[in-house]
Amino acid sequence: MHKESLRQFLKERRARIEPETVGLSRPTGRGRRAKGLSQQQLDELLGRGTHAYHTLENGKYPNPPTDLLRDLGRLLRLTEDEWVMLNRYARGQEPPGPLDPDTGYQILGTWEDAVCGMDHMAYMCDAAWNVLAYNPQFVGMFPDHQVPDNVLRWMCLSVEARTVLTDWTTAWAPRIFPQLRAALAAGGDPYLRQLEADIVADPITAALYQEPGVVNHPDGDERPFDHPIHGPGWITICSAAPHSSPGARLVILLFRTGDRRTEPRPPLRAPIRTCTASE
Numbered sequence: 001m002h003k004e005s006l007r008q009f010l011k012e013r014r015a016r017i018e019p020e021t022v023g024l025s026r027p028t029g030r031g032r033r034a035k036g037l038s039q040q041q042l043d044e045l046l047g048r049g050t051h052a053y054h055t056l057e058n059g060k061y062p063n064p065p066t067d068l069l070r071d072l073g074r075l076l077r078l079t080e081d082e083w084v085m086l087n088r089y090a091r092g093q094e095p096p097g098p099l100d101p102d103t104g105y106q107i108l109g110t111w112e113d114a115v116c117g118m119d120h121m122a123y124m125c126d127a128a129w130n131v132l133a134y135n136p137q138f139v140g141m142f143p144d145h146q147v148p149d150n151v152l153r154w155m156c157l158s159v160e161a162r163t164v165l166t167d168w169t170t171a172w173a174p175r176i177f178p179q180l181r182a183a184l185a186a187g188g189d190p191y192l193r194q195l196e197a198d199i200v201a202d203p204i205t206a207a208l209y210q211e212p213g214v215v216n217h218p219d220g221d222e223r224p225f226d227h228p229i230h231g232p233g234w235i236t237i238c239s240a241a242p243h244s245s246p247g248a249r250l251v252i253l254l255f256r257t258g259d260r261r262t263e264p265r266p267p268l269r270a271p272i273r274t275c276t277a278s279e
Helices: 003-014 039-046 052-057 066-075 080-091 101-105 110-116 151-157 168-185 190-201 205-210
Strands: 121-125 131-134 222-227 231-240 249-257
Touching (some): 003 052, 039 066, 110 121, 151 168, 168 190, 190 205
Antiparallel strands (some): 121 131, 231 249
């Protein structure tokens, strides 16, 4: 537990919440004049017993339960970034999931500008792989120049995809299907449940979906690809997630013609810096 960081963090966050907005009144007359909610008011709102919040803010609650932190995070109207900070300060670890399950289904509008400014094929999708933003280069990878509403469904079930995603049966399906299984294991998204049902009902994909395999995260993966405009080649997949929308993802597809790389590019890392005596 990072006691001082936790204390400062909670003190600042509760100062943002006016008591009237949560059904409480501001003390009048002599007494407290600090902004926002008091420790006593948060104890009242949490309903966890006397001084539960006071104990937490003062660093005397080792390893507080996740459900307490989740209730507190919602009361303090924390962002997803702040929710991560709360768990790190209070428990020394990452949160078990997003504070708001719906955050993975929307992204900041500025991401559309960022995606459109990229030179490589790029798109943003939500936690269910629904396409939220994409650039013109991404449109060019589809033979009919029609971007699908859901890129995972397209990869799994579209006949067109099997002409673009070279060696679909061996190079793509064994990596795509475990991603779907992993996503379903983490929650019960209705769209993904229906997608799974459609895959199982399809005679081509049913057997492939049942084959064992662990999830292979696409970040850094290189796969054969037959570009409708540029012809056969390889794409390297770069995948990342916006901090404000856990579950959503940015995918950049780097296409190049020619043979597959024989050696992967080395990782990037800062050089080791040795401090001198004067430092």
